[in-house]
Amino acid sequence: MPRRLARLAWLALLPWLAAPAPADTPPRPFEARYHLEVAGWPDAEIRHRLSERAGHWQSEMRASLPGASGHEWGRFRLEDDRLRALHYAAGYSLLGIRRAYALDREALAPLPDRQSALVALARRAIDGACRRDCRLRYRDHRGREETLSYRLLAREPLRLPVGRFEAVRVALSEPGEDDRRLELAFDAGHPGLLLGLEYHRDGERRSRLTLTGLSTPPPLPPRRQTP
Structure with missing residues (x-):
């Protein structure tokens, strides 16, 4: 059951992420709220x-619905503009059954965790780092290696109730699973920030994620040069 919760609560976000790669667009802090609809489950x-x-970055997500909750975070550092995953932790609860997971720096040295990979994928998509035959690798919450494919769809303006954004749309699929498709819309100005998401299976939309709230701190003033 806890594994089913992991697949459900994070279905819209986490099982479809990327390996780190060089990119130019730097991360920017944000706090966001999303509304998740999954067929057959409460919102x-x-x-x-x-x-x-x-000196490091941390991406954290928390979700809750009646009788279930989940959270996870990934810590990473940018070294020569390359993302290096440092630590990952997650916890899920379903009807009183609890599970916890963690991955250390050694386990993440070859491949990133899925929270850090979400930022890596966004940066690659924003900068157009791959155009054809893009293959992605990451570790899931148990440390198992996963491989997926992705392709860029479009870069276009998107207006939402919380504001106007420049969206970068990406489609992801699992090799050999042509009946399953995940489409993400990233904000070009905040790598990792999702503007929307839809998961399709067997020709039907099974889940949808919508950005409902956003808070971004003002940029820091430039540092003064000491004489």
Whole structure:
């Protein structure tokens, strides 16, 4: 049951992410709220925060619905503009059954966790780092390697109730699973921030994610040069 919760609560976000690669667009802190609709389940609210602290970045998500909850975070650092995953932790609860997972730096040295990979994928998509035959690799919450394909769909303006954005749309699929497709819309100005998401299976939309709230801190003033 806890594994079913993991697949459900994070269906819209987490099993379809990318390996790190060089990119130019730097991360920017944000706090976001999403509304998640999944066929056959109550709607859920997801909170997503990307923050910078002590020389590293942390991406964190929390979701809850009646009888179930989940959270996870991934910590990473940018080295020569390449993302390096440092640590991952997650916890899920379903009808009183709890599970916890963690991956350390050694486990994440070859491949990133899925929270860090979400930011990596967004940066690659925003910068157009791959155009054809894009293959993505990451570790799931148990540390198992996953491989997926992605392709860029469009870059276009998108108006939402919370504001106007420049959206970068990406389609992801699992090799050999042509009946399943995930479409993401990233904000070009905040790598990792999702503007929307739809998951399709067997010709039907099974889940949808919508951005409902956003808070971004003002940019820091430039540092003064000491004489």
